[in-house]
Amino acid sequence: MTIPSHMTAIDPAAPGGPEVLVPVSRPVPQPGPGDVLVKVAAAGVNRPDVLQRLGLYPMQPGTPTIMGLEIAGTVVAVGENVTRWRPGDAVCALVAGGGYAEYCVAPAEQCLPVPAGMAMTDAAGLPETWFTVWSSVMDRGHARPGETLLVHGGTSGIGITALQLAQEIGLTAIATCGSDDKCAAALAHGAAHAINYRTQDFAAEALALTGGKGVDIVLDMVGGDYLPKNIACLADDGRHVSIAFQRGPTAEVNLAQVMRKRLVLTGSMLRPRTVAFKQAIAETLEGVIWPAFAAGRLTPVTDRVFPLAEAADAHRRMEAGAHVGKIVLSL
Known part of the structure; x- marks a missing residue:
């Protein structure tokens, strides 16, 4: 597929209330060695996102300012040294940032296959939690x-x-x-x-x-x-x-x-941990927990799905505390 030069993303210019979450245009990121580029179908919304929006969550150096810690979508490009994933693979991934966007770079080791038959909006809510x-x-x-x-x-x-x-x-x-x-x-x-x-x-x-x-x-x-x-x-x-x-x-x-x-x-805090640490968790989850989704013993619990343009409303629901399960943004 043709990858555009720019994409729609949620990248607040300054901390603030939910109203700062407005769509903007940003360059499509490029995958580095060990990374995959994912065309995002859905992104999970998490409590740390709210803290980041308020300016209360310390960011690691080099972390994307675009919000979002988990995604699901389709691999469209891979960086050097990536052997498992290929364009066309359906994955969900834990990321340090960049999830509220049409395209997102993820470390290959932090990607997991979308369980067979699972909707992308459900899979997007799995990695962070x-x-x-x-x-x-x-x-x-x-x-x-x-x-x-x-x-x-x-x-x-x-x-x-x-x-x-x-x-x-x-x-x-x-x-x-x-x-x-x-x-x-x-x-x-x-x-x-x-x-x-x-x-x-x-x-x-x-x-x-x-x-x-x-x-x-x-x-x-x-x-x-x-x-x-x-x-x-x-x-x-x-x-x-x-x-x-x-x-x-x-x-x-x-x-x-x-x-x-x-x-x-x-x-513990998950975000500052190394890729190697997160890779070990990914491998364990794929071996122990992912089969339970495939067998139907576990089912994702998605509270509500909002379009990316309504990210502000998704954060309002998170802050109201009325949700049961995951809040997700759909692209």
Whole structure:
């Protein structure tokens, strides 16, 4: 196919509200060694996108200013040393930026095949959450079958993915949600139990649900004043994995509880990690999780699809917190 010189993209000139997300013309990027150029069919919308739009997410040197951390589409060109992918291949990919555009460069090692029969708008919502959740729950949290996982934000993109992972590998998942309707949605998507944190004390409920033992792992996107409550409901030898801090990056910790229960407090950010690290996750996901999509045990949960030109409305929905699953932009 003929690749144009310019493309439509979302590349805000300055931080601001959703209104800064307007389509502009930008040069089509060129794939370097080890890269593929993808004609984007759809791009996932994620919470870090909102922070980047607000100017609150530190960017790595050399990262595209065009927004977007995950895509699905068709390979149209490959750089030197790329052996697996060829023009015409349908892929979804984790990228450091550049996803809200008609064309995007992705490291070949961070690409995965679009599962057979899956819509591009569904596939676009897989990479960011699955890379993040696998790294957090399995690599940092050292989850083992039979353990209990507490997931905050149970109906977010990350939350739904964590519930699906728990179901696939044999964890008992407890989700916290902000309404009874969202609790019902979490139960429908793999949670064994769901706690409405607006009407219930989630720490007390988690302890009751585990017979006083506590949960083995907490996947926390909230931070701030949630940390002491998370520690209170962790079991002996429990692991607390932080991946965001919507209620602030600081908290007061009772070290006596940490010591007495032999807790591990850890966390990670995916974006700064190396391509080699992300490649290892991609290979694991393709071997362990992608077959579950092919077999129908797992199904993507897409909340709503917006045209690229309506990226502002997609961000408004993200900020309103009304979504269940992934918000996606379609090209």
